[in-house]
Amino acid sequence: MALTPKPPLSITTLANLTILSLLFFSGPSHSTQPLDKTQEQRFVDCFGDLIHDPLLNFTILHALGTPSYEEYFKAPIKNLRFINSTSNKPSFIMTPTSLQQISNAFVCARNASFHIRARSGGHDYEGLSYISQSSNPYILIDLNSSSIVIDIEKGNAMVQSGATIGELYYEIAQKSNTTAFPAGICPTIGVGGHFIGGGIGALMRKYGVSADNIEDVRVVRPDGALVGRINMGEDHFWAIRGGGSNFGIITAFQIRLVSVPPIVTTFAITKTLEQGAARLVERWQHVAPKLDDDAFIRIIALAADDKESNEKRTINATFQCLFLGGASKLVAIMDEKFPELGVKPEDCEEMSWIQSVLDFAGYGKNASLEILKSRKPQFEGSYKGKSDFVKEPISEKGWNEIWRFMMEGKDEPVVMIMDPWGGKLDEIDEGDIAFPHRKGNLYNIQYFMRWPEKDEQVAKRHLDWMRKFYELMTPYVSKSPRAAYLNYKDLDLGWNKETSTNYSDASVWGEKYFLNNYKKLAYVKGKVDPYSIMWDEQSIHPLL
Ligand SMILES: Cc1cc2nc3c(=O)[nH]c(=O)nc-3n(C[C@H](O)[C@H](O)[C@H](O)COP(=O)(O)OP(=O)(O)OC[C@H]3O[C@@H](n4cnc5c(N)ncnc54)[C@H](O)[C@@H]3O)c2cc1C
Known part of the structure; x- marks a missing residue:
């Protein structure tokens, strides 16, 4: 089922929604619904109450075992060794059509004791956006809104997380042959997962990684608040640029475009x-x-x-x-x-430059630009x-x-x-x-x-x-720690066992990915997501 891409919300709208969602936020108790209902039912009821439209549940929430679930689960999977995996799958896949629905999902996930994971392009090397090695129940938010607005005069672009970097390159090329963006080589990579892990590619020696070129973000925080750079705090904004999937769901990025010569x-x-x-x-x-x-x-x-x-x-x-x-x-x-x-x-x-993108991706420089939009x-x-x-x-x-x-x-x-x-x-x-x-x-x-x-x-x-x-x-290679790149995620480095892993256990892989930034990231996690609602096998343990 195709979703209509939605343009990102303005900061004013975000601020209004923030207030709205804070009103919904239910405070520190982890479970405010009657416990005689199943965990799944508590989530569905809570979500239905918040959106005031029970019918919408059926179109955006797909429960494990239903036909629409299978379709949504499998379609974006790129690493086929996980497609028939017996590992723990999400209890629900949510295909949101608004930021408020994502906000509500966080509020209700907390009420019903679910973790939340996000998926943008589905390229995660270990499949962590859609399967889990632990038995912790979770909800997958599938980000398929993918609008891209390029502003050559201002030198920036607003990109929704569900877009691919190929689509971004394509849209830039429609507007200018001397403008580019530093990101990865493979066009089908999702903007969402790629930018928050760094984003390395052929322009990085000139302009840094993708994360160095993020000017602003639209984020649904784990407490349900909808925030942007203006009201999220600099530490949170710092953490999103390379700290991975720990600090809320990023729904859109404002990025700084860069100049390249015509040849x-x-x-x-x-x-x-x-x-x-x-x-x-x-x-x-x-x-x-x-x-x-x-x-x-x-x-x-x-x-x-x-x-x-x-x-x-x-x-x-x-x-x-x-x-x-x-x-x-x-x-x-x-x-x-x-x-x-x-x-x-x-x-x-x-x-x-856009032909060099095709060339590096293996299509050959004379391939049609349309191939960059293929998923x-x-x-x-x-x-x-x-x-x-x-x-x-x-x-x-x-x-x-x-x-x-x-x-x-x-x-x-x-x-x-x-x-x-x-x-x-x-x-x-x-x-x-x-x-x-x-x-x-x-x-x-x-x-x-x-x-x-x-x-x-x-x-x-x-x-x-x-x-x-x-x-x-x-x-x-590098030692103490032996550094690793987060976007080439590797569970051989270690992983969180259920929820019992502590900060120092998690530092075994955390310091490899984040070096001296690891401790600060754990403190930001403590502020932004103290209950680890965004939890996965290599998520950062919060320090409070
Ligand atoms: C064929 C191939 C080529 C690659 N080439 C490069 C390259 O040239 N350069 C490079 O740097 N990397 C490269 N990568 C690695 C790639 O950058 C990472 O796998 C990246 O995480 C993929 O992002 P995604 O959105 O497609 O994946 P997903 O599986 O959707 O997400 C990856 C992680 O990010 C989280 N996440 C996704 N979206 C959001 C969001 N909106 N908010 C919060 N969390 C989110 C997920 O939960 C998951 O933990 C390549 C990968 C593959 C498979």
């Missing part, structure tokens, strides 16, 4: 071990994080059969570049800073991601050890994606916003594996191998 240049050069990939990757670590911030060169490395001999394995390392300028300037920079790669004019292609994933199957940050270059000897392990895993199609840090990321302090990964990092590694089967046994084999690979990487 940008890309290249993708693949080298095998026989062509010197090990030496080039070693060299790249010294060069890429220090290049001019107009240049972004990442590496995508994977093991493959050697074309010359089927018996032999090799590594294909692809050096993929986005340069904010013309080809001749890029070739001159590469000649000076990275001559070993041997970039020639014929390796480079000039294009508009169909480019790959249908299962996946697992893990991440690391590298602070000291890994030696060629180290790389040979890494390549050996990857080549031996013949049935383990892992891809190492290495995104260079430096540039703008070095200029922003760790504590400026909640996203903490700044100066001192050379690059981020994502270990990503995907496979076609949904089967749990197949998944287990791949997951076990990924864990061994992660273990092998220990000496080469």
Whole structure:
């Protein structure tokens, strides 16, 4: 069932709704409804009372076991290893058509002792937006309002959480060929989950991550209040920019757009071990994080059969570049800073920024822009991601050890994606916003594996191998803590057991994701969501 996208509410409306919702807010008691009703019935009754329209319940609340529930549950799932999962599913899926309904859902969830989770694009690596490893009952709020309003003159845009970054890129391109936004590579990612975890991509060395470019938000706080930057408090606004799904449901973001030249240049050069990939990757670590911030060169490395001999394995390392300028300037920079790669004019292609988005996403620069609006994933199957940050270059000897392990895993199609840090990321302090990964990092590694089967046994084999690979990487990556990127969520780092985990247990993964910002985030959680209504396996434990 299609929902009509709703424009974001103005601050005045928000303020009125805030007062309204505070009137509804029932105070500290966790359960104010008669206990002889089922938990589900208490929620439905409370919700019906608040909206004064019992019929609406049937169109926006979908109870577990009903046909509409199955449809809403499965459609946005991208990671197919979770589609038939026996893990705990939400008791209700709510498909809201107004902010007030989300506010009411929080109030009633608290009355009936449910947790709340949000889903925007459904890409969560561990499926935490729609399944749970714990038996705690919860309600899923599916955010499918996706309006995007671009204001080129003001240099900003208002984007609802249910939009994808592909839709955002598309709408920007309709208005200007010299305007862009720094966010991820894969167009089907949801704005909601992506921005609150950071948002890394090809423009981050020039402009920072997505979260660095958020000017304002529309949030339904766990107490039911509807707030924006003007009345939410700076700490709450700070926490939303990188602190993940802990601080209410963000329904819309006001983002600062950035400038790009009319012509940008890309290249993708693949080298095998026989062509010197090990030496080039070693060299790249010294060069890429220090290049001019107009240049972004990442590496995508994977093991493959050697074309010359089927018996032999090799590594294909692809050096993929986005340069904010013309080809001749890029070739001159590469000649000076990275001559070993041997970039020639014929390796480079000039294009508009939006074509580079298509190119990086794997569609090719001449694909129709309409493809950016497609929500169909480019790959249908299962996946697992893990991440690391590298602070000291890994030696060629180290790389040979890494390549050996990857080549031996013949049935383990892992891809190492290495995104260079430096540039703008070095200029922003760790504590400026909640996203903490700044100066001192050379690059981020994502270990990503995907496979076609949904089967749990197949998944287990791949997951076990990924864990061994992660273990092998220990000496080469950041330590104390071994940092990880929240958007590449990884339950191997640890998780909350039911609700019994405390602050210090949760710091095992919390400090990996948030470094020195973790404690402040826990205090903000204590203020904004003291009862952990927004709870999941890796949510932050509130400090009061
Ligand atoms: C194929 C693929 C490519 C990717 N490429 C990149 C990349 O280039 N760069 C990068 O940085 N990341 C990338 N990612 C990771 C991606 O940024 C995260 O998975 C992100 O969390 C996805 O957001 P979503 O809205 O699609 O997911 P969801 O599953 O909907 O949400 C993810 C998390 O955010 C919470 N959440 C969602 N919406 C809201 C909201 N409105 N308010 C509060 N909480 C909310 C959910 O509860 C969940 O915890 C990629 C992921 C995949 C699968």
